[in-house]
Amino acid sequence: MTEDKKVALVTGGSRGIGKAVAVELAKSGYITLINYASNDAAANAAVEEIKQAGGSAKAYKFNIADPEAVKEMTDSIIKEFKRVDVLVNNAGITRDGLFIKMSGENWEDVINTNLNSAFYVTKPISRIMMKQRSGSIINISSVCGVYGNPGQVNYSAAKAGLIGFTKSLAKELAPRGVTVNAIAPGFIVTDMTNGLDKEKMQANIPIGRLGQPEDIVNAVIFFANSAKYVTAQVLEVSGGLAF
Numbered sequence: 001m002t003e004d005k006k007v008a009l010v011t012g013g014s015r016g017i018g019k020a021v022a023v024e025l026a027k028s029g030y031i032t033l034i035n036y037a038s039n040d041a042a043a044n045a046a047v048e049e050i051k052q053a054g055g056s057a058k059a060y061k062f063n064i065a066d067p068e069a070v071k072e073m074t075d076s077i078i079k080e081f082k083r084v085d086v087l088v089n090n091a092g093i094t095r096d097g098l099f100i101k102m103s104g105e106n107w108e109d110v111i112n113t114n115l116n117s118a119f120y121v122t123k124p125i126s127r128i129m130m131k132q133r134s135g136s137i138i139n140i141s142s143v144c145g146v147y148g149n150p151g152q153v154n155y156s157a158a159k160a161g162l163i164g165f166t167k168s169l170a171k172e173l174a175p176r177g178v179t180v181n182a183i184a185p186g187f188i189v190t191d192m193t194n195g196l197d198k199e200k201m202q203a204n205i206p207i208g209r210l211g212q213p214e215d216i217v218n219a220v221i222f223f224a225n226s227a228k229y230v231t232a233q234v235l236e237v238s239g240g241l242a243f
């Protein structure tokens with residue numbers, strides 16, 4: 001691993017959107033570091049897929065909702081690679097249910113994993129980006145954070161928080177050459193949306209189909225590689241879906 005090669009870190013990069021993003025970043029030349037929580041087989045398969053495609057990858061198992069674990073891992077990443085050029089805050093979970101029945105545990109798990117994690121991971125990574133005077137931070141929010149969605153008060157609150165985080169941090173880091181943007185996906189076909197009624201969802205999407213992870217990949221690659229004069233933005237990638 002050389003110091004001059006660019007490095008990308010994708011949280012939740014072992015499955016779904018994160019995996020597709022990791023593979024494409026690796027193909028576009030980044031040493032790609034993927035984080036995951038528990039599914040070793042999926043993480044190993046993602047690393048193998050990147051290697052088969054001629055890329056360079058390494059998997060890091062840690063819970064992004066645990067500040068100590070994040071510190072340990074980001075310290076070791078910075079020590080080994082000396083730089084991080086792209087951070088995709090992608091890992092996320094759902095614990096859906098009507099607000100009136102929502103447990104404190106389901107509220108906290110979602111806020112910790114989907115929002116507080118961005119604070120834990122971005123802090124050390126943004127520090128090295130500021131030193132480099134370059135970098136791109138891309139936060140994966142959701143249309144739920146923009147429009148709201150019944151049954152997802154916890155998830156929508158976390159994803160809306162991520163949008164405020166994006167806009168404010170972008171203004172702080174812009175003078176240091178670091179861009180911060182968010183992507184708000186609509187319904188994307190992954191394990192996360194597996195149990196949902198796809199026909200019902202599709203009926204509300206003007207483009208007439210559910211999204212694929214590759215649809216989000218295109219937006220990430222735009223922010224990471226081309227959009228040097230774009231910051232503090234939220235790009236909805238949803239087939240035109242508006243609640």
Ligand code: NAP
Nearest residue numbers: 012014015016017036037038039063064092187188190192
């Ligand atoms: P997914 O298929 O369920 O994959 C989730 C990934 O996040 C996995 O790699 C998982 O690792 C990892 N992860 C979960 N909790 C973690 C934790 N505490 N620490 C570290 N890694 C963790 O999800 P997805 O559909 O690709 O979603 C990716 C992002 O897009 C999420 O932020 C989600 O909210 C957002 N999003 C998705 C949709 C959609 O329709 N799919 C729509 C809008 C927004 P393990 O396999 O080890 O658990």
